[in-house]
Amino acid sequence: MRLLHTMLRVGDLEKSIHFYTDVLGMQLLRRKDYPEGRFTLAFVGFDTEDKTAVIELTHNWDTTEYELGTAYGHIAIEVPDVYAACETIRKNGGKITREAGPMMHGNSILAFVEDPDGYKIELLSPSRQD
Structure with a gap:
């Protein structure tokens, strides 16, 4: 599978x-x-x-927006450098909702961005993923 x-x-x-x-x-x-x-x-x-x-x-075709609900969390993407990824995303018009930095109570470097429909996407460093 x-x-x-x-x-x-x-x-x-x-x-x-x-x-x-x-x-x-x-x-x-x-x-x-x-x-x-x-x-x-x-x-x-x-x-x-x-x-x-x-x-x-x-x-x-007949729907222009959706309610995301309370069950959806996020999609996670590993990036080589979270700080650099945020700068590139910002430069390309993306919306950063949580700036790059250490995870609270963990060791990972992460950030969050949001797509046009409000779906959250987590950017994670490859070194540690808590």
Whole structure:
């Protein structure tokens, strides 16, 4: 068994694709419209789907926003340098919601960013992940 993808419902597919590709540096792997169901699926990731888990962005054509609820936490991404990643993300128009720094009660260096729909993404240093 292996993890294939995580699905996120998004209100504006173009904004979301821009964020995940131009701000976070992922690649748009595939995209397909389903006119009969009135939705589009776009898959983004740092590598191909046969090598790593990816994110499925689901855009329902008649919905422009979603309530995230209280159960969703975040997606975590390992980056070589959390401080540098924050600067790059900020330079590319991304929203940093927790600046890079040590984890409270732990040893990891982390930060949080937010995508256009408000989904939280944690950036973690590779050295320690508490």
